[in-house]
Amino acid sequence: MATTESTESTEGPREPQRIGAPAAMRHAAGQLAQLLGREPGAVSALKATDEGWSADVELVEIERVPDTASVMASYRVQLDAQGELLGYERLRRYARGQLDR
Numbered sequence: 001m002a003t004t005e006s007t008e009s010t011e012g013p014r015e016p017q018r019i020g021a022p023a024a025m026r027h028a029a030g031q032l033a034q035l036l037g038r039e040p041g042a043v044s045a046l047k048a049t050d051e052g053w054s055a056d057v058e059l060v061e062i063e064r065v066p067d068t069a070s071v072m073a074s075y076r077v078q079l080d081a082q083g084e085l086l087g088y089e090r091l092r093r094y095a096r097g098q099l100d101r
Contacts, residue, residue: 018048024083025055027085028053044057051080051086052078052083052086053079053083054076055079057077068097071093071094071095072096074090074091075088076091
């Protein structure tokens, strides 16, 4: 009678893979929209971190007429490696027509 050896891995459980940059951008914008009830205008920055991803998301915070008088806000969104929200914070508010100097 032949014996069979176990083929179980000794490496332990595998970590889920990190999502890619395009998916991280979509997750950051989508989850912030769900929390704030406003549609994001753009993801202006994205950076891989040890925990996952950090994204800066721009959105209209107060809509005014004309739209150049609207108040914009920039939020930093922290995601884990799989794209789940870890936290967010508002970085700044500015007039839509304002240029960085």
